[in-house]
Amino acid sequence: MAVPDPFPAAALPNPALVAALDGFWIADAEGAAKVDRADAVRLLTSTPTIMANVPLVAAKLGYPELDGLDILELFAFVHPARFSVPTVEGMADFLGLDRPETGADAAIMLRSMAATLLGRVSLPDWREKEGAWPIAQALARARWGWANIVLQAMEPPARPERSVFTALPQWEEGPPPAQPRTVRLEEEEVDRRLSALLGPDAERRDGQRSYAAAVSRAFAPREVEGAPNMVLAEAGTGIGKTLGYLAPASRWAEEAGGTVWLSTYTKALQRQLDGEMIRLYPDEAERKKRAVVRKGRENYLCLLNLEDAVQGSFGGRAAIYARLVERWARYSAGGDMIGGDLPGWLTSLFGRTAQAALTDRRGECVYAACPHYRRCFIERAARASLDADLVIANHALVMVNAARGKSEGRGLARLVFDEGHHLFDAADSTFALHFTGAETIEMRRWIIGPERKTKGRRRGLTARLGDLVAFEEEGALLLDEAVERARILPGEGWLKRIVDGMPDGPVELLLAEVRALVLARAKANEAGYGLETELVEPPAALVEAAAACERALEDLAVPLRRLGARLVRLLEEAPDWLDAPARARVEGALGGMEWRLQTLSGWISLMARVGGPPDSDFVDWLALDRFEGRELDMGIRRHWLDPTKPLAKVVMEQAHGVVVTSATLRGRVAEGEAPADFDWQVSEMRTGAAHLSLPAKRFQVDSPFDYAAQTRILVVTDIKRGDTAQLAGAYRRLIEAAGGGTLGLFTAIARLKAVYHRIHGPLAEARLPLYAQHVDPVDAGTLVDMFRADPRASLLGTDALRDGVDVPGESLRLVVMEGVPWPRPTVLHAARRAAFGGKGYDNLITGGKLAQAFGRLVRRASDRGVFAILGSAVPTRLTTVFPGNVEVLRVDLATAARIVEEQAGLREGVAQAHSAA
Structure with a gap:
């Protein structure tokens, strides 16, 4: 149901422009018309025009310096700290409007959406009304294009409103938290907690319950100093490992009065974990007290920086951004600017520099000397974590806090590292030392x-x-x-x-x-990389x-x-x-x-x-x-040659219990004759367990998915290595066969860009949207949101899209890798290769990347799809990382396209059956 529209679209004097799959369309009060690129540019340079994501539209027009009335900025003003997919279709969904079918519909819809948003600011029950009027006035002084229209639509407040710097709540100093008690969890109470989390109607999954029982061993009392109870737990996709470790973690925190730190590698999993907290703590007030998200200081808005920015230190577009952030800060749940409730696309509209200037990236905090110290988002989060049962953090923050000796309240004594296959890389970054120009000038x-x-x-x-x-x-x-x-x-x-x-x-x-x-001395290497x-x-x-x-x-x-x-x-x-x-x-x-x-x-x-x-x-x-x-x-x-040495010394040895878990924790690719537990030895080497005085407990449970029925794995053998035209042709053919829904993964940005520019036009003609990391002026997280929202869209990206991307359902039915993702031959990799097994080390790293990429394909029981690697040089030994019951087919491109087309049809039928059921 559409919101009543007290601000009619006909009253808007501004035209709207969209860059749609079927061309450029302009709409005004009389209707919509298709225009060519030159006419669109002429309009934008002479008339304030409504668009959705101005940088993206300008890039498609080939004029990145163009400006306009971005409806996303209006949305950020009207609904701060709320999210919409930043497309016409996404905003139509948010506003309760019908999705446009054509470019003409989209252009007309843009004006309707602007009218709907402007109508909301005049409603007496507008949820985000407080503080809007003074911000709108300030935005008018900053020459924000929407400001005068917004002020005309709004009613001024009856009395002056407080600024965000006085409206935000103050945190209170509390007593030091007590040390956790020594308790031992019984398997029955962990099982009861898991049942409560799942709900009364949930199907009993024995694999998940066995996993929860195994993980609970890490919460037993520690018996030897410097030797934590460590559990390495691999749980295949679909087991439900998140609730599996939340059950013992939350139960131990309640019984012992202690804190469990839940650490992830990606922001996507952090958000997922935060969302799961409602199962544990349905009451919002209790949830805020007992489950806290923690990030590094550089992620949070600094109120003193914001005050300087809105008082004149920012000019131009940066000043507009600062005011929109000021608007957001009043309604934000935690002040997290990176991965929190500030939409990532808002920063993309203004540039990362503007965002960086509003955070404390240089460690210049003056603490209690700051006039906003008692309202500081960072200090509030730090104090909230002192008494929290569960602290959701990331690997880097956990390691840095341990290295700095900051136990934060009840300590880093109980740790759960999800996405544990990334521990090696996280430790590598955390414990590295760089003496460079950029570091020394800082x-x-x-x-x-x-x-x-x-x-x-x-x-x-x-x-x-x-x-x-x-x-x-x-x-x-x-x-x-x-x-x-x-x-x-x-x-x-x-x-x-x-x-x-x-x-x-x-x-x-x-x-x-x-x-x-x-x-x-250095040899010239692939374009885009430095020398060493x-x-x-x-x-x-x-x-x-x-x-x-x-x-x-x-x-x-x-x-x-x-x-x-x-x-x-x-x-x-x-x-x-x-x-x-x-x-x-x-x-x-x-x-x-x-x-x-x-x-x-x-x-x-x-x-x-x-x-x-x-x-x-x-x-x-x-x-x-x-x-x-x-x-x-x-x-x-x-x-460090082996960064898990300081990881074990600084982090693990100080803890009482550690869980390291992942769907791809073990190394499955062995070179030559390997011991029976080679896979677990690899896991212990990559997680720091090998450097501890007591052995880790091992647990493994397979995915419940029927991969043989749900997936096909293809090696496309007739794509010549280094031939960009053939590579692009293969991507186009496969994306068209799947009808979109494709995630394309690349090891080099240059090849990604080359393929994108060759195929995005033909795909647009087939009404198949194509997005690309490093091409579209949009952050990676938002690109994934846009991809997820449109089953006919495809997305090209690099490593950031290979890990942690969760796109269940129709939107992802084909994963294509441009080739085998061998490690780059850097100085560091060469040293580790020599130390950790030569070719076997290469196989382990590459096999892990392949397993993670394949893991994007099936996220739930109804998912079906195809995983394809382009190129004949795929060693058979690497295919051992895939589920053993799935045959790896080596086929030509024509056969691959036919299989993709067939699998896409099967998936559609299964999805319809599940929907009907």
Whole structure:
């Protein structure tokens, strides 16, 4: 049922434009007409025109600088913190309007949707009315295209309204949480909790119940210090592992009075877990108290940054974005700007830079000195997690908190790592050390602060600590000394100076030597990637530059260490003026100082090893980052050869119980003769279990799906490697055979773009929409939402779409990989390949990617589809990662297209039968 429309579409003077599959269409009060590209551009350059997703339409027109009245921005104003798929069809669904059938219908519909949204702002029961009027006035001053129309449709409030900075609730300080009690879960109580989560009408699934029982072993009391109860649990797709581990986790949290951290790798699974909490805690108030989503500080809106932005530090489009974010902040559940209830497409309309400026990405928080400290989203989430039963986080945050020694309330003693097959990669990123231009300039900014007249809140140590050390001369002198010595770090214009051969200071001189050696030794590789070379046999100039850099970094670290020691002493002595807010400031500053000092110490250690004997635990190399021929950064990189060593030491050994679970946890591809438990040995190697003093408990249960009946696996053998025309032709043929519903996966962005530009036109003529990561100016999460919402759409993407994408139903019926996703031959991969089994290591990495890609295809019992790999060079050993009862067929393209067409027809029939049932 459509919402009453007190603002008639006929009253809108603005035309609407859509870029539809059947061409460009313009609609006004008289109706719709088809226009060519040139006419559309002429209209947009002369008349404010309504569009849905202006950057996307402008890209299709070939004029990315075009502007217009974006209905998505109007939606974000009218319904902040609510989501709609950012297409005409998606918004029609949200607004209760009939979906358009043609481009002409869509153009007319755009005007109707705008009228509907404008009508809602005049309704007395408009749900998001509070705070709208002053924001609309501010948007008018920022020259937002919709502002005057919105103000005409709205009624001003009867009395002045509070700003978001005073309207948001304040958090309250509570007592320290009690330590969890020692309890032991009985299998019967875990089974009862699982039954309650499933509901009375749910079918009993023995695999899920066995899984829950196995996972509950991780919640037994720990018996040996440094040796957690660790469970490695592989549960095939469809088992229901989320509820399977929520049952013992929630039960233990209640019985023990402790906190369980549920860690994921992807934001999609975080959102899914958050959604499952309603089963545990139907009451919203209880749910907010007992289940908390936690992310890194850089994910949350910083209210002080927002205040600076709306007071004039932002201009142009960024100022409009800041006001829309201000509007959202009043209604947001948690202030999470990345993966929370701020639609990802809103940021895409304005650019990531505008978003980054509103978060605390540099660790510059002033804590209790901030006027918004008591309303801070970050602090509220941190305090909520102190008493929560369940904290939903990500692998990186869990590892960083453990590395920083932050147990957060009742600790990181009980951990569940879902998507556990990504633990190795997450640890690799977390425990790596990069000494690059970008990293060092961030260190300089953190210490010195702004060095030129710029708007914004960037603050150095003096602004954050000056008044805390002003009472004593020595502290003030140390602060001044640290700021002065930080000037050895690269400043503005550092990259140009290096490229021009005019480095300034010891750090820039070292980076210049790194760049010269990389250019001299590195082999040119595929376009889009940077260059790198091993840090072996460095020339004397590089060694001397590293030694000079080491001395300069040590000189910088000295006053910072002493300053940190004085802050510790200040907390210990606790003078009369050190009240709770001041103590919070000191603790916050000290935490940031300790983390930066760890980074400095790592850099100093790295400099000392340049030219010396290699450390067998690490892989060091020199890198020059480039994009499309343009140099971006350079430096020395250090990664653990086996990052699960620090993972086990820093994270696992501190915990009492750890669950690592995934649908693809074990490594199934063996080279030559392998031991009977080879797959589990791989799992233990990739998760850190191999480095613990007690063995992990193993559990495995197969998927309940009948993959032999539901899927076909094809290797298309007549596609010549390296022939883009053949590759594009194969994608087009298969997508047309499936009638859309295709996820195409690529290992190289360049090939993805080439295929997209060859096939998107012909597919549009067949009325099959095609979206593409790295082509469409839309974030990956939103692209998946758009793909999921249209069963005739297809989506091309890279690794980000291979993992964590959940598209059940008709929208995904074909997965196509451009070829075998072998690892890129980097310095780091070469070192690990040599250490972990040569070709066998390549097989494991590649097999895991294939298994994950195949896992996108079937998400529920009614799903049917085809998984296809293009190219004849698919070793038989890699096909062992697929379900054993599914035959892998090696066929030509014509046969593959016929099989895809047949399977698509079968799927449609099954879906209709399930719907009827």
